[in-house]
């Protein structure tokens with residue numbers, strides 16, 4: 001039962017929060033981490049390799065820093081390159097992934113109050129990820145409530161350690177989820 005974590009951080013070496021979150025998951029078994037920017041520094045995603053990786057997965061985690069209220073571009077490119085053949089051009093390819101639980105995990109510069117219906121942008125993180133949620137549902141997968149770490153520039157070491165623990169706990173319970181049957 002493999003959980004695939006797609007990491008999309010264009011500068012992981014300079015990252016404080018995503019790197020720490022990832023390190024906190026190190027000892028978990030059956031977790032395959034695919035660092036998209038390390039795998040594809042030239043942005044040329046190998047469609048077959050990534051389709052095969054996804055077909056091996058029982059669950060999917062999408063981890064990324066929030067960039068302009070969205071994902072970094074390589075994760076969007078992954079959707080285009082991997083999901084288009086699987087669910088549009090050759091829809092039979094994607095059938096075996098039905099029911100895949102999907103968890104988006106993000107980090108934001110803005111404080112949590114910025115991601116509230118009453119804030120200036122007036123949207124929660126779940127609202128912001130509407131297109132990821134729609135894609136998840138279009139693929140017959142199951143969207144879970146996103147995990148987010150906010151206000152990263154003001155996160156002291158103690159708060160970061162707590163975020164790392166919270167993320168690990170979230171992933172530990174996420175990996176207990178099985179594919180959810182879509183049969184009515």
Ligand SMILES: Cc1cc2nc3c(=O)[nH]c(=O)nc-3n(C[C@H](O)[C@H](O)[C@H](O)COP(=O)(O)O)c2cc1C
Pocket residue numbers: 009014015016017018019065066067068069070107108109110111152
């Ligand atoms: C190009 C770019 C766009 C960003 N856009 C947002 C944004 O829309 N909202 C936000 O809260 N933070 C934004 N940030 C801040 C990042 O989310 C923050 O730097 C990142 O989560 C830090 O994670 P790290 O320590 O793993 O690098 C942006 C940062 C960059 C570089």
